[in-house]
Amino acid sequence: MLSKKSILDVGDITTEDVMQIMDTADSFTDISKREIKKVPTLRGKTVVNLFFEPSTRTRTSFEVAAKRLSADMINFTASSSSLEKGESIMDTVRTILAMQVDLLVIRHNHSGAVKMVDDMVEIPVINAGDGKHQHPTQALLDLYTIRGRMGKFEGLRVALAGDLLNSRVARSGIALFEKMGMDVSLVAPSMLLPEDFSCFKVYSCIDDVIEDTDILYMLRMQLERQDRKFYPSVDEYSRFLSLDGDRIKRMKKGAVVMHPGPVNRGIEISDSVMGGRKSPYDNVLIEEQVTSGVAVRMALLYHILG
Amino acid sequence: MLSKKSILDVGDITTEDVMQIMDTADSFTDISKREIKKVPTLRGKTVVNLFFEPSTRTRTSFEVAAKRLSADMINFTASSSSLEKGESIMDTVRTILAMQVDLLVIRHNHSGAVKMVDDMVEIPVINAGDGKHQHPTQALLDLYTIRGRMGKFEGLRVALAGDLLNSRVARSGIALFEKMGMDVSLVAPSMLLPEDFSCFKVYSCIDDVIEDTDILYMLRMQLERQDRKFYPSVDEYSRFLSLDGDRIKRMKKGAVVMHPGPVNRGIEISDSVMGGRKSPYDNVLIEEQVTSGVAVRMALLYHILG
Amino acid sequence: MLSKKSILDVGDITTEDVMQIMDTADSFTDISKREIKKVPTLRGKTVVNLFFEPSTRTRTSFEVAAKRLSADMINFTASSSSLEKGESIMDTVRTILAMQVDLLVIRHNHSGAVKMVDDMVEIPVINAGDGKHQHPTQALLDLYTIRGRMGKFEGLRVALAGDLLNSRVARSGIALFEKMGMDVSLVAPSMLLPEDFSCFKVYSCIDDVIEDTDILYMLRMQLERQDRKFYPSVDEYSRFLSLDGDRIKRMKKGAVVMHPGPVNRGIEISDSVMGGRKSPYDNVLIEEQVTSGVAVRMALLYHILG
Numbered sequence: 001m002l003s004k005k006s007i008l009d010v011g012d013i014t015t016e017d018v019m020q021i022m023d024t025a026d027s028f029t030d031i032s033k034r035e036i037k038k039v040p041t042l043r044g045k046t047v048v049n050l051f052f053e054p055s056t057r058t059r060t061s062f063e064v065a066a067k068r069l070s071a072d073m074i075n076f077t078a079s080s081s082s083l084e085k086g087e088s089i090m091d092t093v094r095t096i097l098a099m100q101v102d103l104l105v106i107r108h109n110h111s112g113a114v115k116m117v118d119d120m121v122e123i124p125v126i127n128a129g130d131g132k133h134q135h136p137t138q139a140l141l142d143l144y145t146i147r148g149r150m151g152k153f154e155g156l157r158v159a160l161a162g163d164l165l166n167s168r169v170a171r172s173g174i175a176l177f178e179k180m181g182m183d184v185s186l187v188a189p190s191m192l193l194p195e196d197f198s199c200f201k202v203y204s205c206i207d208d209v210i211e212d213t214d215i216l217y218m219l220r221m222q223l224e225r226q227d228r229k230f231y232p233s234v235d236e237y238s239r240f241l242s243l244d245g246d247r248i249k250r251m252k253k254g255a256v257v258m259h260p261g262p263v264n265r266g267i268e269i270s271d272s273v274m275g276g277r278k279s280p281y282d283n284v285l286i287e288e289q290v291t292s293g294v295a296v297r298m299a300l301l302y303h304i305l306g
Numbered sequence: 307m308l309s310k311k312s313i314l315d316v317g318d319i320t321t322e323d324v325m326q327i328m329d330t331a332d333s334f335t336d337i338s339k340r341e342i343k344k345v346p347t348l349r350g351k352t353v354v355n356l357f358f359e360p361s362t363r364t365r366t367s368f369e370v371a372a373k374r375l376s377a378d379m380i381n382f383t384a385s386s387s388s389l390e391k392g393e394s395i396m397d398t399v400r401t402i403l404a405m406q407v408d409l410l411v412i413r414h415n416h417s418g419a420v421k422m423v424d425d426m427v428e429i430p431v432i433n434a435g436d437g438k439h440q441h442p443t444q445a446l447l448d449l450y451t452i453r454g455r456m457g458k459f460e461g462l463r464v465a466l467a468g469d470l471l472n473s474r475v476a477r478s479g480i481a482l483f484e485k486m487g488m489d490v491s492l493v494a495p496s497m498l499l500p501e502d503f504s505c506f507k508v509y510s511c512i513d514d515v516i517e518d519t520d521i522l523y524m525l526r527m528q529l530e531r532q533d534r535k536f537y538p539s540v541d542e543y544s545r546f547l548s549l550d551g552d553r554i555k556r557m558k559k560g561a562v563v564m565h566p567g568p569v570n571r572g573i574e575i576s577d578s579v580m581g582g583r584k585s586p587y588d589n590v591l592i593e594e595q596v597t598s599g600v601a602v603r604m605a606l607l608y609h610i611l612g
Numbered sequence: 613m614l615s616k617k618s619i620l621d622v623g624d625i626t627t628e629d630v631m632q633i634m635d636t637a638d639s640f641t642d643i644s645k646r647e648i649k650k651v652p653t654l655r656g657k658t659v660v661n662l663f664f665e666p667s668t669r670t671r672t673s674f675e676v677a678a679k680r681l682s683a684d685m686i687n688f689t690a691s692s693s694s695l696e697k698g699e700s701i702m703d704t705v706r707t708i709l710a711m712q713v714d715l716l717v718i719r720h721n722h723s724g725a726v727k728m729v730d731d732m733v734e735i736p737v738i739n740a741g742d743g744k745h746q747h748p749t750q751a752l753l754d755l756y757t758i759r760g761r762m763g764k765f766e767g768l769r770v771a772l773a774g775d776l777l778n779s780r781v782a783r784s785g786i787a788l789f790e791k792m793g794m795d796v797s798l799v800a801p802s803m804l805l806p807e808d809f810s811c812f813k814v815y816s817c818i819d820d821v822i823e824d825t826d827i828l829y830m831l832r833m834q835l836e837r838q839d840r841k842f843y844p845s846v847d848e849y850s851r852f853l854s855l856d857g858d859r860i861k862r863m864k865k866g867a868v869v870m871h872p873g874p875v876n877r878g879i880e881i882s883d884s885v886m887g888g889r890k891s892p893y894d895n896v897l898i899e900e901q902v903t904s905g906v907a908v909r910m911a912l913l914y915h916i917l918g
Contacts, residue, residue: 032712036656038684044342046370057707060686064658064711067684072344072373074366090582091568095363098596099370100338120583262703276702277732290710350648352676378650378679380672396888397874401669404902405676406644426889 002303006118006125010136010176018143018180024299025144025292031068032294042071045305046101051128052078052089052108057261057290058128058137062105065297071305074101093117102305106130111168124304132168137300138260139172141292143180145285146215148292149256153180159209161187162219162241162268165194169260170219174200185209189240205240210250218243218259218268234267244270248281256283261290308609312424312431316442316482324449324486330605331450331598337374338600348377351611352407357434358384358395358414363567363596364434364443368411371603377611380407399423408611412436417474430610438474443606444566445478447598449486451591452521454598455562459486465515467493468525468547468574471500475566476525480506491515493547511546516556524549524565524574540573550576554587562589567596614915618730618737622748622788630755630792636911637756637904643680644906654683657917658713663740664690664701664720669873669902670740670749674717677909683917686713705729714917718742723780736916744778749912750872751784753904755792757897758827760904761868765792771821773799774831774853774880777806781872782831786812797821801852817852822862830855830871830880846879856882860893868895873902 002020004012031037047066049059059075066073076096089108096104104125106114111131118125129135143153150156158177164170164186174197177184185201186193187209193202203209210216221237243257251257263269263286273279279286308326310318337343353372355365365381372379382402395414402410410431412420417437424431435441449459456462464483470476470492480503483490491507492499493515499508509515516522527543549563557563569575569592579585585592614632616624643649659678661671671687678685688708701720708716716737718726723743730737741747755765762768770789776782776798786796786809797813798805799821805814815821822828833849855869863869875881875898885891891898 034656037658037712037714038656044340044344046343046373056688056704060688060708061711063686064684064713067658067686072370074369074373076362076366088571091571091580092362094583094593095567095596096366098593099367099600100343100597101370102343261707265700265703274703277706287706287710290707291712294711350646350650352649352679378676380675380679382668382672394877397877397886398668400889400899401873401902402672404899405673405906406649406903407676408649 005304006127007136007300007304008115008118008125008127009134010139010172010179013136013140013176013179015179018140018176021140021296021299021303022144022147024302025295028068028298028302029291029295031298032291038068038070040070041302042066042069042305045071045103046074046099047071047103047105047301047305048074048076048096048101050076050093050096050104050106052106052113053129055107055128057293058107061290061293062128062297065294065301068294069298069301071301089113089117090120093121097121097123103301126300126304129168132166132171134172135168136172136176137293137297138169139176140300141289141296142173142217142258142260143176144292144296145258145289148288149285150214153177153182156182156214157185157212158182158215158217159185159187159203159206159213160217160219161206161209163192163221164188164197164219165192166222167219173217185213187241206243206247210247211252213251214255216243216251216255216257218257220260220262221264221267223264238267242268242270243273245272248273248284251283254283256285257281258289259286261286311610313442313606313610314421314424314431314433315440316445316478316485319442319446319482321485324446324482327446327602327605327609328450328453330608331601334374334604334608335597335601337604338597344374344376346376347608348372348375348611351377351409352380352405353377353409353411353607353611354380354382354402354407356382356399356402356410356412358412358419359435361413361434363599364413367596367599368434368603371600371607374600375604375607377607395419395423396426399427403427403429409607432606432610435474438472438477440478441474442478442482443599443603444475445482446606447595447602448479448523448564448566449482450598450602451564451595454594455591456520459483459488462488462520463491463518464488464521464523465491465493465509465512465519466523466525467512467515469498469527470494470503470525471498472528473525479523491519495546512549512553516553517558519557520561522549522557522561522563524563526566526568527570527573529570544573548574548576549579551578554579557589560589562591563587564595565592567592617916619748619912619916620727620730620737620739621746622751622784622791625748625752625788625791627791630752630788633752633908633911633915634756634759636914637907640680640910640914641903641907643910644903650680650682652682653914654678654681654917657683657715658686658711659683659715659717659913659917660686660688660708660713662688662705662708662716662718664718664725665741667719667740669905670719673902673905674740674909677906677913680906681910681913683913701725701729702732705733709733709735715913738912738916741780743780744783745780746784747780748784748788749905749909750781751788752912753901753908754785754829754870754872755788756904756908757870757901760900761897762826765789765794768794768826769797769824770794770827770829771797771799771815771818771825772829772831773818773821775804775833776800776809776831777804778834779831785829797825799853818855818859822859823864825863826867828855828863828867828869830869832872832874833876833879835876850879854880854882855885857884860885860896863895866895868897869893870901871898873898
């Protein structure tokens, strides 16, 4: 049992919740490696992917997770919906609830929209990203990836680098990493740093942290969430904030690179670090994060609905 | 067994069909309340949602209904289809039929398009709304909602109010309500009233019926189906045809409000009547209609394919 | 066992592969005629439809095939994806692979894109059409349709007519038809004929072949793949390259007409030959090709994943 019915904000997730989710995710990691990647656990449950913003990886990850647990997944995306007829989010939710579904996975471009829905509904809700606010399942899958590689959280040094201003991934990650006893630093130019982050150790260039950090967490430049141009130029950004072949080699032994994806190649991570089918650097964990995503989301669906 | 292979027009549905569908829907209502909302009844059947017009509630309702019966549901929507390459509806249908599917659920923006398909194909077809013509499953789910609340049809007074000219919901509902012995009145300004409805009792303001009607059926202003502006202004419309807090309180004891959704808040129903998570008025049955929709569509799929 | 892990190009498919696929397709043809059109063969396998180009018939055909084998099908189309955020095809594939899926069905508008993916991934890939290059499952379903009607391949005369320049269907078909011992002719105006096809028997009007050919394979005028107008006018095209009622009557006994669909009515095939629900000519095999498509794709999924 998790401590809350819904997963909205990492602030609601206790360390006990985290450990429970990780342990369950371990068993689901095994299932996804089997010949038959499916268990009947959630047969007859209806899960709705309610996405008011385009998404591939998160929507598909939840869909794969739900199907591996034998739940029925209904994909509802705003563009193909009666939202075109001017229906409000609340009336959309009322309609879907009346179909007696069991869980809503919601992504919305406004911060707080998912919480607003959760406040009003009885069934559990998972926040799959709301505006610049939170993306708690990303933080959980990042933790799970870290545990898989490092075997612990306590005392690990993590540096989040890039567009902190527009990143819900950063907002969720920082809070949950701190809760698990990790030591958090931030790397961002002042114009991409929100005011409420000023109490953290802040650096302006990844060179300042690259030799000491255990986890270098590169953020996606959220070009689509920037109302105006926050940064003088891509070249300028890359000079201070891009991970390239020279920099990655200076990381200490055992240190890893993470990124929530999709990567803007040549902006936050260079082509040489990304590679083709795989990164040439085995400490780049981007795909392991995706694999963790399915396992962690299976674990969440299981704990919430099972 | 229903009297026809397909559900195209309420004119084809007998009172015996209605009673049979309602009784079956009762058992499916129970299934949707269970922990495991799924029965294997239609395992191995392929149902196609063939939508040539965007839709959320109807498409999703059929998808939920099909999945709860374990059928395979294929969603085919015009925008993601080779209709962009200029393929005709008939050639699309020929292709889908050749995949040996079992049932077509069709929505199309032209009146009569669904009938045209049904005339040409051997497998059953359900009309999920064609132009301004018919939406028979809406009429059936409305009846089922009424039976659930009122326990009978005979002698009930129903008033349909609003944009009767552009409403396939009205056209189906009126015919089926009359067939079941209900007393039908209409409320609409003359410019939103089709000529062939002039034999009904017609009023121009919902105040004329609000104290006497058992069921006030508010219609959606079909802004997207109006070729030109049919009504002088939204204010003018609301003055005569909008349900607000003052008016709903004047309804007689036990009388109910229905609407096919999605509601244009502030046009046909006020925000104060709609409320947030729920309407503050427990005689507003909009969500019960959605719940009925799944049960009735499960019943139809069962009778047609089971 | 097929000779390669992936189906990319008909050049990789041996005659033994073809015969094995046809024999398996026969048993799946039977399943699609049953009351319960489903077998548990691929339960717990995840198949991804990864479509970077809009498609109805091919995408749906694979989806129906996968579902009839009880696989989980994930539909991923470029328009609803993070490709809008500038993600590369390779990074998209890396993400999907990290979800531990079992097979990728890929359509892409660039020739060679599918091969590029296959070179980099470990799991099997099926080419569902890449640019003007290849569409091998179309060639296989065409062969299966021919075998069903003719009972053999050896010595059959097939004439492919129309827009050979832009047709991946032609490119795949010609190679596989020749491999199976068929005698291939081409009918196209010089401006719609690629240079590397000049070693074939080439005619400029279907009248030149219509009385002698066993199979008249009409190609789709790929209006959407033509960068500029390749042909003076539709009238001009039809005069030499359109199949109408007069021409079809001149075909020899037992000869058949095929087309990959969707047909441009009035361009490559006339309305009178196409008909309404069915063609009035029972030697027009367009729907049989679609039916074969499901059976052949089931056979491929079975051989690759079973």
